[in-house]
Amino acid sequence: MVLASLVAIAAMTTWMSWRTEQILLASYRQQVVMVADRFAEDVRYYNAIMPADEALHRVIDHRTTGDLGMWVTTAQGDLLAQSETLNMGSWQTSGVAADLLRIELDEGVEIRPIQAWLFVICVEPLRIAGLPNAILHIANDITAEYQGLQQLIQMLWLTGLGMVTLLAAACAVYIRRTLRPIRRLNHLASQVTAETLNDHQLNLRAAPTEVQELARSYNLMLARLAQAWAQQKRFANDISHELRTPLSLVQGYLESTLRRGSNLTPPQRQGLEVAAVETNRTVHLLTELLDLARIDNGQLALKLEPVDLKEVVKEAIAMAEGDHLPTADAASRIVLDAQSPAPMVKADRPKLRSVLVELIDNALRYSPPPQPVQVKLLTRQGWAMVQVHDQGPGIPVECQDAVFDPFYRVDESRSRSTGGSGLGLTLVRSMVEAMAGQVSLRSQPGQGCVFTISLPI
Numbered sequence: 010m011v012l013a014s015l016v017a018i019a020a021m022t023t024w025m026s027w028r029t030e031q032i033l034l035a036s037y038r039q040q041v042v043m044v045a046d047r048f049a050e051d052v053r054y055y056n057a058i059m060p061a062d063e064a065l066h067r068v069i070d071h072r073t074t075g076d077l078g079m080w081v082t083t084a085q086g087d088l089l090a091q092s093e094t095l096n097m098g099s100w101q102t103s104g105v106a107a108d109l110l111r112i113e114l115d116e117g118v119e120i121r122p123i124q125a126w127l128f129v130i131c132v133e134p135l136r137i138a139g140l141p142n143a144i145l146h147i148a149n150d151i152t153a154e155y156q157g158l159q160q161l162i163q164m165l166w167l168t169g170l171g172m173v174t175l176l177a178a179a180c181a182v183y184i185r186r187t188l189r190p191i192r193r194l195n196h197l198a199s200q201v202t203a204e205t206l207n208d209h210q211l212n213l214r215a216a217p218t219e220v221q222e223l224a225r226s227y228n229l230m231l232a233r234l235a236q237a238w239a240q241q242k243r244f245a246n247d248i249s250h251e252l253r254t255p256l257s258l259v260q261g262y263l264e265s266t267l268r269r270g271s272n273l274t275p276p277q278r279q280g281l282e283v284a285a286v287e288t289n290r291t292v293h294l295l296t297e298l299l300d301l302a303r304i305d306n307g308q309l310a311l312k313l314e315p316v317d318l319k320e321v322v323k324e325a326i327a328m329a330e331g332d333h334l335p336t337a338d339a340a341s342r343i344v345l346d347a348q349s350p351a352p353m354v355k356a357d358r359p360k361l362r363s364v365l366v367e368l369i370d371n372a373l374r375y376s377p378p379p380q381p382v383q384v385k386l387l388t389r390q391g392w393a394m395v396q397v398h399d400q401g402p403g404i405p406v407e408c409q410d411a412v413f414d415p416f417y418r419v420d421e422s423r424s425r426s427t428g429g430s431g432l433g434l435t436l437v438r439s440m441v442e443a444m445a446g447q448v449s450l451r452s453q454p455g456q457g458c459v460f461t462i463s464l465p466i
């Protein structure tokens with residue numbers, strides 16, 4: 010816009026300057042030609058009452074003004090008469106009069122710069138009875154007028170440039186003000202997460218109507234999303250709860266039937282055992298779902314207390330070993346590497362234990378025996394950390410964020426065979442974050458995983 014205005018104003022100013030100069034010069038030419046035309050008539054008029062050369066001097070004196078120089082020569086260039094202006098003032102001292110008389114001038118009207126002066130010069134033949142063939146020269150000094158015009162043009166340019174600068178500044182301020190709310194909107198939109206949908210409403214007071222409409226639509230969209238998100242969480246919570254209660258009953262019934270059913274045939278026992286395992290797994294999944302929904306809804310009551318991390322780690326190892334004893338020699342695979350004294354952290358003891366069990370359990374499940382699983386306890390800059398190392402297949406870098414998402418599995422077939430729900434790591438992250446901690450994962454495919462839980466000491 011600034012460039013376009015600059016070009017437009019430059020073109021207009023150039024055209025106006027050129028046009029004004031043309032008009033001014035044309036009017037000076039005309040003036041000089043008029044004086045030249047009158048001159049011959051006046052000489053003839055005076056010639057009627059006095060000799061021709063005297064009439065010539067009289068008319069020159071009469072017609073001359075401060076800016077006008079006149080002189081008459083013969084065709085051979087001999088001077089017959091000249092005006093007083095050529096002999097006085099700056100005309101003489103600057104030598105411009107001498108230059109005028111010396112230079113060759115063609116017949117007609119021309120604009121000619123001499124030294125720092127500018128003249129409109131008219132040369133015309135003068136035919137008067139009693140005079141030899143003479144030539145009239147008239148030089149009109151238009152230096153001051155021309156300089157005045159140049160100053161005017163300069164002012165025109167400066168005014169134009171000033172206007173463009175002002176316009177550009179005004180536009181910049183306006184555009185900046187218009188864009189400010191959009192920048193805020195962009196900033197808010199980039200920060201919004203499912204949990205903070207209600208905290209990122211945009212309130213605009215002074216903004217153009219279109220931007221206000223955009224902000225209104227954005228706020229409405231956030232409200233609808235928040236509503237949908239709340240509904241989804243409520244749904245997950247309700248359905249897990251509604252399904253878990255009857256399934257727990259079924260689970261209890263199956264287990265007691267299996268315990269007491271001495272008259273069951275082998276196929277019946279086998280069928281009931283499969284049903285019990287599946288029910289068990291589904292109840293476990295529903296419990297995890299319910300926990301997750303409660304954390305999301307802020308309904309999970311955490312009992313934060315000072316906890317000896319080493320003790321909790323030992324308990325978790327014992328529980329994980331218990332879970333895996335029937336299938337592998339888990340006890341001999343888990344190696345604890347704990348420094349002493351053990352750090353104290355503020356945490357919910359049972360939840361922290363279940364988080365650690367989940368990580369150790371994953372490490373045992375995803376790394377084939379007899380690969381060791383190392384559990385390391387360390388402190389660093391105000392944080393207590395528990396690291397669970399395994400020598401399993403590892404997790405590709407591009408999946409490392411996603412493994413913390415619900416129901417995400419790196420390898421479907423591998424996970425099905427290991428029997429995981431896909432919710433374990435999601436719960437781990439949610440619970441650790443609810444205890445003001447962090448979970449991170451470092452892994453290279455083929456070189457195992459290192460899951461680290463950090464809690465403030």
Ligand code: ADP
Pocket residue numbers: 371372375376399401402403404412417418419420424428429430431432433434435458
């Ligand atoms: P799951 O119940 O399927 O184990 P998790 O949330 O615990 O669900 O883990 C998500 C996915 O992350 C798993 O399906 C698995 O692909 C991958 N994973 C988790 N722990 C490990 C590990 N120690 N080694 C390799 N892959 C792992």
